[in-house]
Amino acid sequence: MPLDALDTTGLTVRHGDVLAVDDLDLRIGRGETVALLGPNGAGKSTTVSAVLGLLRPAAGSVRVLGRAPADAVRAGCVGAMLQHGGLPGEARVGEVLHLVRRSYADPWPLGDLVATAGIGGLLGRDVDALSGGQRQRVLLALALAGQPPLLLLDEPTSAMDVEGRRAFWTTMRDLAARGTTVVFATHHLEEADAVADRVVVMAGGRVVADGPSAGLRSAVAGRTVRFSAPDGVTFDRVPGVTGASRLGGTVALATADVEATLRGLLADGVPLDDLEVRGASLEDAVLALVGGGR
Numbered sequence: 001m002p003l004d005a006l007d008t009t010g011l012t013v014r015h016g017d018v019l020a021v022d023d024l025d026l027r028i029g030r031g032e033t034v035a036l037l038g039p040n041g042a043g044k045s046t047t048v049s050a051v052l053g054l055l056r057p058a059a060g061s062v063r064v065l066g067r068a069p070a071d072a073v074r075a076g077c078v079g080a081m082l083q084h085g086g087l088p089g090e091a092r093v094g095e096v097l098h099l100v101r102r103s104y105a106d107p108w109p110l111g112d113l114v115a116t117a118g119i120g121g122l123l124g125r126d127v128d129a130l131s132g133g134q135r136q137r138v139l140l141a142l143a144l145a146g147q148p149p150l151l152l153l154d155e156p157t158s159a160m161d162v163e164g165r166r167a168f169w170t171t172m173r174d175l176a177a178r179g180t181t182v183v184f185a186t187h188h189l190e191e192a193d194a195v196a197d198r199v200v201v202m203a204g205g206r207v208v209a210d211g212p213s214a215g216l217r218s219a220v221a222g223r224t225v226r227f228s229a230p231d232g233v234t235f236d237r238v239p240g241v242t243g244a245s246r247l248g249g250t251v252a253l254a255t256a257d258v259e260a261t262l263r264g265l266l267a268d269g270v271p272l273d274d275l276e277v278r279g280a281s282l283e284d285a286v287l288a289l290v291g292g293g294r
């Protein structure tokens with residue numbers, strides 16, 4: 001049987017008195033694209049750091065492609081983008097990239113790497129003069145430089161603009177299609193929904209849900225019915241409705257029974273202008289799972 005890309009057993013990590021990761025069992029197979037979700041402080045970054053061997057677990061074990069984390073990193077098996085990933089100061093982007101590529105036996109061909117990370121215009125720039133999004137693209141190039149089979153990305157697009165994000169996820173999809181395992185922590189749930197074939201939701205250092213995004217969404221009962229309605233009309237007594245809110249001229253009714261709600265509204269002669277019915281989003285599902293608690 002092929003080795004898992006990532007396997008943690010009973011992983012427990014503390015920052016002083018804070019229990020950041022609590023008895024985490026997580027297996028990620030080769031070629032999977034997995035999003036780590038959860039509120040601030042859920043333990044996502046700590047998990048990524050422990051998998052990279054940057055933090056010593058208080059208990060439990062981590063195997064990365066069958067090896068201890070430090071061995072896997074040394075062997076070039078893991079490329080990482082960390083939330084506070086540093087770049088050496090007083091150097092040009094091209095010089096840093098050259099140095100990092102030189103440290104690998106089989107580096108990603110330069111031209112293709114530069115094009116993939118979208119840093120063609122940045123090679124002559126001082127590292128210190130990069131914008132947040134440019135910096136993230138350079139960090140991506142460094143993460144990819146050794147053509148690693150496993151990518152660990154902690155909020156990789158947090159500073160990127162819309163176009164940068166789109167290009168980034170296109171690159172990730174291409175890499176995943178070529179068999180790279182991609183594990184990323186994010187607060188952009190729509191990106192997780194679009195890119196990941198598996199979503200792991202953490203809260204309080206533990207996994208509270210694990211599965212395909214569609215499965216998590218469908219586990220959240222209920223839908224929302226939206227339509228335009230004049231001020232002053234209330235709808236809480238319509239059949240099926242479990243909650244009602246209004247933003248400007250738009251009413252949003254949470255309902256446990258869409259058909260009963262729509263029938264009730266039509267029977268009351270509500271015109272239902274701009275009607276929209278939608279299921280739970282991944283955001284709804286995550287909020288339901290973590291209980292909005294922080």
Ligand SMILES: Nc1ncnc2c1ncn2[C@@H]1O[C@H](COP(=O)(O)OP(=O)(O)OP(=O)(O)O)[C@@H](O)[C@H]1O
Nearest residue numbers: 015018019020038039040041042043044045046047
């Ligand atoms: N260096 C540190 N020293 C002390 N406590 C820490 C440290 N780093 C993280 N923590 C604590 O560990 C817990 C988990 O933090 P972690 O950064 O892993 O969460 P996260 O899910 O990545 O959060 P975010 O979404 O905000 O990045 C939190 O309670 C946090 O305050």
